[in-house]
Amino acid sequence: MSTVLEQEPQAVPPAPESRRNYLNAAFGVKSWLLTTDHKRIAILYLASVTFMFFLGGAAATLIRLNLMTPQGDLVTADTYNKLFTMHGVIMVWFFLVPVIPNVLGNFFLPMMIGARDLALPKINLASWYVFMAGAAFTLWAILAGGVDTGWTFYTPFSSKSSHTNVIPTLIGIVISGFSSIFTGLNFVVTVHRMRAPGMTWGRLPLFIWSLYATSVILLLATPVLAIALTLVMVERFFQIGIFDPALGGDPLLFQHLFWFYSHPVVYVMVLPGMGIVSEIITCYSRKTIFGYQFVALASIAIAVLGFLVWAHHMFVAGQSVYSAMIFSALSYAVAIPSAIKVFNWTATLYKGSISLQTPMLFALGFIALFTIGGVTGLMLAALGVDMHVHDTYFIIAHFHFIMVGGSVMAYMGGLHYWWPKMTGRLYPEGWAKVAAMLIFFGFILTFLPQFVLGYLGMPRRYHAYPPKYQVLNAMSSAGASILAVGYLFPFTYLLWSLGYGKRSGPNPWKATGLEWQTPSPPPTDNFETTPIVTTGPYNYLQQALTDVEENEIGDQLRAPGPPV
Amino acid sequence: MATNSGLLAHQFDDLEQQRDTELLSMWLFLATELLIFGGLFTGYAAYRYAYPNDFEAASRHLNVLIGAINTIVLLSSSLTMALAVHATHKNRQNMLVACLALTALLGTVFMILKGFEYYIDYREDLVPWTSHFRAEEWINPGQIALFLLFYYVMTGLHAIHLTVGIGLMLWLTIQARRGRYSPEHYIPVEVIGLYWHFVDIVWIFLLPLLYLIGTHSPGDLHF
Amino acid sequence: MEQRTVLQATYYAVFAALIALTLLTVGISFVNLGEWHSAVGLAIASAKAVLVALFFMHLLHSPRLIWLVVAAGFLWLAIMMGGMLADYMTRGWLTYG
Numbered sequence: 059m060s061t062v063l064e065q066e067p068q069a070v071p072p073a074p075e076s077r078r079n080y081l082n083a084a085f086g087v088k089s090w091l092l093t094t095d096h097k098r099i100a101i102l103y104l105a106s107v108t109f110m111f112f113l114g115g116a117a118a119t120l121i122r123l124n125l126m127t128p129q130g131d132l133v134t135a136d137t138y139n140k141l142f143t144m145h146g147v148i149m150v151w152f153f154l155v156p157v158i159p160n161v162l163g164n165f166f167l168p169m170m171i172g173a174r175d176l177a178l179p180k181i182n183l184a185s186w187y188v189f190m191a192g193a194a195f196t197l198w199a200i201l202a203g204g205v206d207t208g209w210t211f212y213t214p215f216s217s218k219s220s221h222t223n224v225i226p227t228l229i230g231i232v233i234s235g236f237s238s239i240f241t242g243l244n245f246v247v248t249v250h251r252m253r254a255p256g257m258t259w260g261r262l263p264l265f266i267w268s269l270y271a272t273s274v275i276l277l278l279a280t281p282v283l284a285i286a287l288t289l290v291m292v293e294r295f296f297q298i299g300i301f302d303p304a305l306g307g308d309p310l311l312f313q314h315l316f317w318f319y320s321h322p323v324v325y326v327m328v329l330p331g332m333g334i335v336s337e338i339i340t341c342y343s344r345k346t347i348f349g350y351q352f353v354a355l356a357s358i359a360i361a362v363l364g365f366l367v368w369a370h371h372m373f374v375a376g377q378s379v380y381s382a383m384i385f386s387a388l389s390y391a392v393a394i395p396s397a398i399k400v401f402n403w404t405a406t407l408y409k410g411s412i413s414l415q416t417p418m419l420f421a422l423g424f425i426a427l428f429t430i431g432g433v434t435g436l437m438l439a440a441l442g443v444d445m446h447v448h449d450t451y452f453i454i455a456h457f458h459f460i461m462v463g464g465s466v467m468a469y470m471g472g473l474h475y476w477w478p479k480m481t482g483r484l485y486p487e488g489w490a491k492v493a494a495m496l497i498f499f500g501f502i503l504t505f506l507p508q509f510v511l512g513y514l515g516m517p518r519r520y521h522a523y524p525p526k527y528q529v530l531n532a533m534s535s536a537g538a539s540i541l542a543v544g545y546l547f548p549f550t551y552l553l554w555s556l557g558y559g560k561r562s563g564p565n566p567w568k569a570t571g572l573e574w575q576t577p578s579p580p581p582t583d584n585f586e587t588t589p590i591v592t593t594g595p596y597n598y599l600q601q602a603l604t605d606v607e608e609n610e611i612g613d614q615l616r617a618p619g620p621p622v
Numbered sequence: 623m624a625t626n627s628g629l630l631a632h633q634f635d636d637l638e639q640q641r642d643t644e645l646l647s648m649w650l651f652l653a654t655e656l657l658i659f660g661g662l663f664t665g666y667a668a669y670r671y672a673y674p675n676d677f678e679a680a681s682r683h684l685n686v687l688i689g690a691i692n693t694i695v696l697l698s699s700s701l702t703m704a705l706a707v708h709a710t711h712k713n714r715q716n717m718l719v720a721c722l723a724l725t726a727l728l729g730t731v732f733m734i735l736k737g738f739e740y741y742i743d744y745r746e747d748l749v750p751w752t753s754h755f756r757a758e759e760w761i762n763p764g765q766i767a768l769f770l771l772f773y774y775v776m777t778g779l780h781a782i783h784l785t786v787g788i789g790l791m792l793w794l795t796i797q798a799r800r801g802r803y804s805p806e807h808y809i810p811v812e813v814i815g816l817y818w819h820f821v822d823i824v825w826i827f828l829l830p831l832l833y834l835i836g837t838h839s840p841g842d843l844h845f
Numbered sequence: 846m847e848q849r850t851v852l853q854a855t856y857y858a859v860f861a862a863l864i865a866l867t868l869l870t871v872g873i874s875f876v877n878l879g880e881w882h883s884a885v886g887l888a889i890a891s892a893k894a895v896l897v898a899l900f901f902m903h904l905l906h907s908p909r910l911i912w913l914v915v916a917a918g919f920l921w922l923a924i925m926m927g928g929m930l931a932d933y934m935t936r937g938w939l940t941y942g
Contacts, residue, residue, distance in 0.1 A: 299764075306768055314928075318661075378936040583632075642908075656918040708851070827887075
């Protein structure tokens, strides 16, 4: 059945110059740096995290270039240690954690619930400044010589032996943690208190459910990271040992505190992406989500269960065996809600009216790659398997499938999906499809060989390796170069579209959702009048029936009879 | 419905929504603070479980008299804080200013006593990372140092929070003297009061955990 | 919504109870309770904390959502402490191989 979406979305004649939106409401640097408009703050974050993404990507480029040869002769071992630390620190705390919540969440959470802004706009702006302060410390630490502890900062190396800029880096990370806490607080309060009339919890879009679950994690987990890293700084600065075995201290105490945050934070990184996938899958299947309640509650279940599995990162570290067994069992359990989501997305696609626009390509890619990553996670939950593949490339492949194949793909999908709304411009669909293909296939070539490498025994965080691993490493590096080109495509054409892209109307995808009921780009207060919500989300069937009624096709479908 | 007397921020529909939001925000923030201190308490609990005798021995050397006095000082400051919120609701401006100022004063008294206590700890050679620590005096100096480290970090973090609280209290006092608070505009007092009570609750737990692990003798009551 | 205001007298009564409990906890530390000092101390501290929360912080008259936030905070603290102490307390029990 043909749908409107199979053609290019209709371009719209240029809007009258006088139509005010959030972009032209005020001009000048001050109006941006002192804004409290959630949409402008989202753009500020977009600029910052994009910069950090390419910085982290530069580190990854050097890593993969170094690993082309077994001798690893591009950089020294010390420099290599600094590179993978920089890559991890930047990508985790300064890209993956903030990107979807602080760019797409900031922009669309208020709009999707029918609010004028977040509950605490000044805290929102403060969160960006705090983020920038944290980034400044960390970047200074990197430029002033780097850090070589790995993003996990295990003691006692980080607290005693490492001769690199550990303390400034940790200060930067702790500061950026407060940015996360502010954001989480703002989102939770906004969803509780700022929903438009008629927007009950059962009518919230699934992106909101996932942002809410993410925010709960941010609130409860980030403080523990702050204390863990602060104790490392205390130990390093005062030269006395909390995690020092010579003083009767336990290095595992750090690992417990660190992973109590760092496991839930991986759900912070993936849950918002899952929310985006729900939005995209429904729109481009023209169907409501299968099992709305299950998907919504699965987000909460992931958030809660995600707090119960942290010690599966410590199976080989020396914790008690009983403890390891319990965490292993719980780690199997946490896969269940994620699997429920994958089943429900698949059921949503079934007999849907699918159109393969770029956001849909990214969403489908997410489902495929996240599933592979998740299933390999189940393999790792088994103590016997983890004993062998811990600290190998198997682990690296596993989490990159989730983080890059999952989260980054979802972010790309969401960025494309909502780009017309944010900017009033359409991106070039042809180039975007090419980019999606490059990213998808480049990703697979980069990371699939790494599963094999890990299984064959190649350890992680080594700058050189035995020659037998070279073929797989070269494949991986080749894939990385394709992936890099793939990411440069949207960076280029999205910027290009700002000046030269076709203008977009309010709802180029004919999607449901309050954010599509306003002009593109939206006015500063989002809505002319506060919307009143009367239906649930994703009411594509009702919308299709209304469409049929309203156009001539409806007349032709009716049985011939006397003229009405 | 409350009237908009210049207090209503543009993202809210009415004052009740605004007040509910601000209260919820502070409670959520306090939940995060619970987890920050909780991380420290957990680490402390782990080592306490591993080294019960050393922790008890070290605890006996802390100054329980100052600890007890400080507890009473802080509890009194919570009383005056609660009375300040009460005064705001009843529009008793003089009582409000007095109570806020008294809360700030009691907090400062705590800090002074704490500083004095740190000096006494220094004098009694209880500072492991300096020369003021006699390792030969203890069976397991490493474990003793571990206890003392947690003592300084936990009370130190508490003191930092209290200092921020005193600063906020002084700001509230100045604003209250200008008559800014009333039965319509009471949320800043209430919200900062919540923070103040939380800092008090942390100290309520620090007292038994740090000072009262073992059995004291009357000779322990001294400055 | 307007919260029911607490009477001023209630604040004084709660304060008196808090002081009494403080004197109790300090006083009882001079009695030889052996290994029970911590349990008793924590129990008394919990009672004091509950009084401060319910009356000084107005938790008693606060909406259910606030109760949920407080409960969640303590639950997560329990998860963290439980999970970590479970490791420490069972370290010697079983070994690999």
